[in-house]
Amino acid sequence: MRTRIKMCGMTRSEDVEAACQAGADAIGMIFYPPSGRYIEVSQAEKLAQHVSLAVDKVALFVNPEVNFVNDVVAATGADILQFHGDESAEFCQQFGRRYIKALRVKSAAEVAEKIAEHHQADAIMLDAYVKGVPGGTGQQFDWSMTPESIRHKLFLAGGLNADNVGTAIQALRPYAVDVAGGIEQAPGIKDIDKIFAFAEAVRQADALFIENSS
Numbered sequence: 001m002r003t004r005i006k007m008c009g010m011t012r013s014e015d016v017e018a019a020c021q022a023g024a025d026a027i028g029m030i031f032y033p034p035s036g037r038y039i040e041v042s043q044a045e046k047l048a049q050h051v052s053l054a055v056d057k058v059a060l061f062v063n064p065e066v067n068f069v070n071d072v073v074a075a076t077g078a079d080i081l082q083f084h085g086d087e088s089a090e091f092c093q094q095f096g097r098r099y100i101k102a103l104r105v106k107s108a109a110e111v112a113e114k115i116a117e118h119h120q121a122d123a124i125m126l127d128a129y130v131k132g133v134p135g136g137t138g139q140q141f142d143w144s145m146t147p148e149s150i151r152h153k154l155f156l157a158g159g160l161n162a163d164n165v166g167t168a169i170q171a172l173r174p175y176a177v178d179v180a181g182g183i184e185q186a187p188g189i190k191d192i193d194k195i196f197a198f199a200e201a202v203r204q205a206d207a208l209f210i211e212n213s214s
């Protein structure tokens with residue numbers, strides 16, 4: 001299995017195109033106004049037109065209004081919704097779209113409880129817990145708190161970059177890795193070299209697995 005790649009927090013068309021060229025499987029757009037990576041719906045509508053055919057468009061929200069989610073989906077054609085706040089399972093399911101439920105890792109017990117609550121989510125993202133900030137902090141969490149049972153639908157996030165993503169893949173074998181800050185020069189402004197380096201580091205880690213298992 002190859003590790004899927006989601007590159008998140010896109011604000012510029014050239015970054016979207018570079019991510020698609022580098023081999024990203026999904027592109028994330030952030031609809032959480034306090035984020036330095038936030039984009040308006042009208043901007044996202046234009047950005048979505050630069051996403052390659054087989055690359056999923058992910059719309060990220062933190063405790064959004066229902067109408068706002070519907071507006072974003074209508075404007076961007078988002079394939080996948082990512083809920084990064086305290087949304088209930090019922091809330092996430094009502095849109096009839098595939099969705100990723102992001103959980104911030106505070107304790108193993110709490111993660112287990114939330115995974116059980118969100119067992120119908122298409123994917124679970126684990127990200128670092130930082131008080132008062134819902135995500136995109138550039139911080140890593142203690143990977144040993146990752147339950148084995150969700151590896152097949154795990155999006156690993158939190159402080160990943162080209163230097164540490166290989167170690168993360170070796171340690172956890174997640175379904176996908178998710179990155180925002182690790183491919184940037186400033187919030188929302190991606191660095192093309194870092195985009196390609198990240199994708200290459202993932203490919204190298206996957207190749208090592210194939211090599212070691214043959």
Ligand SMILES: O=C(O)c1ccccc1N[C@@H]1O[C@H](COP(=O)(O)O)[C@@H](O)[C@H]1O
Pocket residue numbers: 007008009028030032035036037060062084127134135136137138139157158159160178179180181182
């Ligand atoms: O990136 C943000 O600003 C953000 C804001 C609110 C919720 C989630 C957010 N980002 C998500 O967090 C991951 C990890 O970010 P990083 O690599 O540690 O910088 C990011 O990929 C988004 O999925």
